[in-house]
Amino acid sequence: MISFISRRIAGAGAVCLGLTVVLFILQHMSAVDPVRILVGPSAPQSVVEEARHRLGYDQPLVVQWFHYLQGLVTGNLQTSLRTQRPVTTDLGQYLPASIELALFAIVIATVLALTLGLLTAARKKGSGLFSGGLLALSSAPTFLLALLAVLLFYSTLHWLPATGRISVDNPPTGPTGLLTVDGLLHGRLDATVDAVRHLILPATCLAMLPAVAVGRVLRSSLTTAMGSEYVRTARAKGMSNSRILFRHGLRNSAVTPLSMAGLQLGTLFAGLVIVETVFAWPGIGLYLDQSIPTADFPAIAGTTLLLGVGYVLANTAVDIIQTVLDPRIVR
Amino acid sequence: TGGSPASSSGSGTTTLRLALSADPSPLDPDTYYEAEGLQITTATYQGLLTYEPSSPKITGLLATSWSVSPDGKTYRFVLRSGVKFNDGTPFDAAAMKASFERRTALKGGPSYMLAAVASTEAPDATTFVVHLKQPVVPFLDYLASPYGPVAVNPTAVAAHATGGDHGAGWLATHSGGTGPYVLSDVVKTTKYELTANPNYWGTKPYYSTVDFSVIPDFSSQSLELRGGQLDMVLHGLDTRDYTSLAANPVLQVQNFPTLFKVQVWVNPASRVFGAIPVRQALRDSLDTKTLTSDVYGNRASASTQFYPVGMLPDGAVADTWSPSPDALKTAVEADKGRDVVVGYYGDNSLKQLANTLQVSLQQAGLSATVRSYNPSQVFALPTTPAQRPDLLLAAMNPDAVHIDTWMSVYQEAQAPVNFLGCSAPAGDALATRAAATADPQQSLDLYEQAARAYQSSLCWINIADLNDTIAASSKLTGWQHLLPWIFTVDLATLRPKG
Amino acid sequence: MADRVVHEGGPGAGAPVVVAVRGLSVTFAARHTPPVHALRGLDLDIRAGEILGLVGESGSGKSVLGACILGLLPERPTPLVTGSVMVKGTDMLTSPESSRRLVRRLDLGAVFQDPMSSLNPTMRIGQQVVESCGSEEEAIRLLGLAGIPDAASRLRSFPHELSGGLRQRVMIAAAVAGNPALIVADEPTTALDVTVQAQILTLLRHLLDEFGCSVLMVTHDLGVAAQVSDRIAVLYGGRLAELGPTHAVLTSPRHPYSAALLQSRISLGSDPHRPLPTIEGEPPSPTQPSTGCPFSPRCALHAADCDVRPPDAVIQSDDAERRVACLHTDQILTLTTRPEPAAWAIPAHEDRPPVVSVRNARKEYRVRGGQRSDRIVALDGVDLDVRPGESVAVVGESGSGKSTLLRAIAGLTVLDTGTVTQIGPGRPQVVFQDAGASLTPWLSVGSLLAERLQGQGLSRQGQRERVERVLREVGLDPDVARFKPARLSGGQRQRVAMARAVIVPPPVLLCDEPTSALDASRAAAVLNEITRLRGELHMSLLFVTHDLGAAHFVADRIAVMYMGRIVEIGPARQIVTAPSHPYTRSLLDSVPELERPLAPPTGEAPNPVQLPSGCRFRTRCPIVQDLCASRPAHLVGVGAAHLVDCIVFEPQRSGT
Amino acid sequence: MTSLVLRARAPWTSVTRVRGRLRIGGGLLTFAIITVVALGAPLVAPYGPLEPIGRPFQPPSARTLFGTDDVGHDVFSRVLYGTRQSWASSLVVVLVGVAVGLLIGAVAGLGPRWLDEILMRVTDAFLAIPAILVAIAVAAALGPSLVHALVAISLVWWPYYARIVRGEARALRQRPHVEAAVASGISRHRVVVRHVLPGMASTLVVAASLDIGYVVLTLAGLSFLGLGAAPPTPELGAMAAQGLSYFLTAWWIPIFPALAIAVITFAANVAGDAVAARAGGGR
């Protein structure tokens, strides 16, 4: 198990290195001049070169990469060209928002997926309709989904806010950076409620794709489980359907959906970038989105690496949970 | 949330709610050099001079009067007395001197405006003297430019300077100026809050706070404006949006003239458009009036002068022609079917223009394709000739109203933003001489000659003069706007109707 | 149909009835497939406290009947059910799910075929028993009764941590919880080794005397039924063929099918010198049932009146306990006294040097997920010779290393140490246990067979002819060549597999349990086939099986394996009649014969990862001595070509 | 990780036979129609994708079914071509993925252990970071263009298939029929080609068909971030994304391409399920 995890982490490390290399080369090839953007279009060339030198962009690629790696080990991801602050500082600032959004999305996705799976497995009426509808929703491009949601729930129905994390005055700050939690910690229920209202739309849009992906797998493995012989045994014992579903069905069919969930985290991260842009959600997705047009390489690389690491950790966790869930799994 | 425009959220404070489409780069006036967020710097900082609203006429701001030595090398300013920085520190010549030095020291983009400054003096509190190495014709315009040198509170800088950054780190999210507003609260990628400067020397603004929330998606901005969550959308909507907003009784759309010119940049290396006659034909084939009204509605007016308004006396270098649609067809007979790339840099309107241009090129028998450029690509063009399109549609605006700020930035052969490297040596020579000529009238004459040289090079084909278009709640009035501004209005003069 | 006159009665009828099945018909109607008639009008009673053995070949409807009694028919394909199944006054077909569930909880218990898949793999066995018995103490008690050593400590172990036998004991413990009126046991021992099967059967018997509940013992093996049941019901084509007291049915069957079943049964007594009697033809198709008696197409007594309508199982005039569904029971004796088929002409194998000889073969497997040190010794110093034309059977329980040995000879497994030398041209061919799975599903039979003719310089035409010939040889229609394996029946697939092996006659034919998945009559046919081919093609034969009967039938010599070692090897007859090794003996005593009590070995087979020191069998050996622990024995001769791997027989001791 | 992807990429048993049948009809039909449209776009489309046919911003009408866009292109025609474009793109990505994956996976699954070790380490490494993130990073570095986006995605798409194939190969290798083939003494090459590889077809087809929709969405996402096809390329994602600014004033410009995307994805999913149901049944 330990060796397995370490192998996984090592692999991830390798990728991150590889990724930086790729990015460096690509960025060098690509016909963009970040420095020019940085100092401003009409600044004279002298000023540009000045800045280029200051930022070390005039050094050979290998040297630049080496410096980047040096920074990496000391947790320093260079300075963003756009915000001119250390990328780590920026990420540190935007991360909580993304985490909160992602967590909510995960919760919603889980609920949807479970409903999808259980409805079908329990052969409830309308399960087909439900899953069909969900599938249809998840087939729409996320940004369209998001805009339609805004149009409907914000400008037409006036039910939910469309942008930002919170709209109460002087919202609670610290310790966690998750407004919902901090609200509770500071006894600011209004803040928590408001934060949740802001979360609903983006989180739901974000949850759609993963929910369906996981839901389908869950549905399949649940159906298999419910057709299995140990479930027949349980029936023969005279247990009620629902008890069987939860006691015998669910746990045995959890493994596959879990790994799917792990994979879907990738989709979720990608969705963050889009959803945060539409809903003006101040997270790393938005950060990445704003870094792209200015070719803010340190920011792009930093964000990607951060998300990558998160992804690996999450999937490793998934594997551990699985071994707990199913005693037969050995790694 | 919600509420009526310009809502009074209790306790006598009146709030104006605006949106930014992205986090502006650090708001330190000595390095800040972009459009998004100019609204904030202009409201928080002031320079010695400024322009009169919507006019090229320079007027005093922190300086009440000024004189220039005959050799054009010494500028002497009498400073406004009784001015305080927002923290109460009195503003004086020393402060101005410090500000000049700070800008030079920071070597930011806009620092080039002071590149020629030899030294500055502050003989007494209200006298500020600048010595130049050589005459800089547009110097006064630089001082009036929104990106020009402004008064930055030296005590604040001293207090917050860390590691020789001259307080840049702190000023990225705070303000230390003499402007009507103070940057009082910044939550990056979320909100920027301005509050009225308690120590402002001028008439207090009506709105005691101005909130900017970062809303990247313009549809959302438009929705929030309609829904009353925003009082103003500074830019980013498309023509039809503005039309429908203008039709909306509770909203209004304001258009202010700017120095923006929508131009077709010609690539001299182009197989087709390298030849002057072809450029000529291209120009003649364009019906700028129809184009402009089709694409921009009243967000722009067809260009009639070769340079933005106020840079040269009206009509000095007129730039109109009677469109002859099939001029091009005959001109490119030889190049039938040749591939040409029409690039564009900017919003959907420019995309539209690019496509229309593409169509007429097609009809002329060329096989034209459209390519879009994002900022990082387009500003790399001067250094990456391989990436250059045959024609580039772009709308640029200079830092100040002076013609030099246009020629030296966009037109001279070595100009930093001469995208396609097209230029006219004759023009360059004249422009250089003009810039070095102290006597205003003489240099103006030289500039006019340079202008004609550039015009006849047909490196640039003007299409339209863009307005700064602002959509807002119809309750707002008291609009003021300066020519070089963009995405910006004078917040201090805004107030509710009646 | 419930109001039909039912011919139950007679002496035993006095006993109260737990389950009354009346006119039960079950048809599975899937949307795109023809309806499957699983049961067609069944009347049956299960009396209090009796064990009713329900026998019949695969597809005869045994499991479906069991499911009906439990009220657990699969929802789809939707079954059409008529008739009634009354359990303790509740109709398990029509009454609401809630009340059926109540009956299941209170009055019924169930034991299914495969204990591994029938237990929840992610739930501790303790919980699973508690689910049906309520309290942990009770669970411990039951597990104890089910013969699980120190049950209390096992409560927290997961199914996959137990041996097959223990798992089945857990199932049984759960089944007898809250002592139900009836336990439905659907082939509870089919998946188990003979020794374990024998243990389980004895356990069942013993438990019933304890709890006094009745059992429906579903099995396809008459022997098993014979061992435990009071009465035997023979099912054929979804109908009751014969029902009666065990002894009576086994000694004097009245239905031609029962009779044929008894004759074709492979047992230690079957005569190896002549073909086994088999039932001609194929079993009835469940999709187009015949109008008349389902058995008539294969029946020797078949007459015109048989095909009018299916005969009901009527009470016999002379014996009210027996019911037979045949119009010609009077002629039954003509069947049982049929002339035996002619003996085969198998050339006695010459004493030329062996075609295959294995020397000191050793093979270890690393245990997945265990420590690096954990190894399973699949083969440990095995020597074996197969002479030209000779037939050697390797018997042993699951995990004893039979297949590994065979795979080593076939060259599919590389030995860790030791040698496999093969004299003569051509490589050995293998017929695998699961013939169906050993045929590539997406290739036609023809191409599968032709494949082996590559590089024989045959024209397409020539190849086709060879294929057709070999198909006829194994008794298949040449058209089969065009079919994909999926279209063939189990028996046919087995034959195709054989054809594939012999289309180019190999020096040695290796068979890995070719019959263990087949019904008695099919198995008999296959054994006949193998023996015949062996004679005709002068092949040697290595036959791996866990069935001593089959071994005795096909083999000249039998090698008995235990935990990776050959513990005894000798002439088939001697091994079966006069076994020397205690393990061989207990193996023999575990074989469920019709009229012989079982004497299975005690205890569990040791964990292959930590084998006992010295002799591996000592932990279960009835004649164990202290020396056994000290060192492993080595093979010693106890007769002509008869070797035993047991200290007791080693010279210096046998002297004293 | 080993079986992670394999397990994760197995949503196909999901469809019960009955629903399977119902869906197979609808799904495959839509699928077929889309493919036809994609292939026949030039024939079906009333106008060329880049040819302005009238005034911009014309709402849907009899002449222009989906209205005209900001340049006066016929949105309907562009959607048809876009369908073709997106279709081809996702097909390319998936096929490249399958090809590379098949090669690497098969070598790993059937080759010697050490080779398997190496190849799978590499694959794991690739899988350790979500494909789409890498795609974003790469496309961002390369600059916006459909080709770049495709390159970016293809670059990171194959490992999934490598995993699937490798797993399948390992599984098949243990299957009795392969053993039997080996035992029957035919050449190793023949065993691989005739007895092993065909066995992967269904799994691969299923995985691929379920993926197509996902790729289309991914492309759309990249386009939204300005990393996809640059205008005026008729690529659905780009059309929808760049049309977003007209969301409120000329809804038909972004909505119809987006709907097309949704339909493709939906059909691909359903059809994938259907294929899966078939494959599942076949097993």
Ligand SMILES: Nc1ncnc2c1ncn2[C@@H]1O[C@H](COP(=O)(O)OP(=O)(O)OP(=O)(O)O)[C@@H](O)[C@H]1O
């Ligand atoms: N769920 C089902 N769907 C369709 N047909 C079924 C189903 N269950 C059983 N059958 C059919 O009903 C008939 C009887 O099946 P059953 O399982 O009772 O036979 P069996 O005697 O138990 O055979 P075996 O000894 O192999 O278990 C067979 O033809 C079988 O194909």
Ligand SMILES: Nc1ncnc2c1ncn2[C@@H]1O[C@H](COP(=O)(O)OP(=O)(O)OP(=O)(O)O)[C@@H](O)[C@H]1O
């Ligand atoms: N490929 C393998 N990997 C690991 N262990 C194996 C493998 N093959 C066989 N074994 C182990 O080796 C031992 C002998 O296996 P083998 O299949 O030869 O027994 P067998 O007598 O054929 O059993 P069965 O009657 O069930 O076929 C068993 O404990 C089995 O678990």
Ligand SMILES: [Mg+2]
């Ligand atoms: Mg059965």
Ligand SMILES: [Mg+2]
């Ligand atoms: Mg075996």
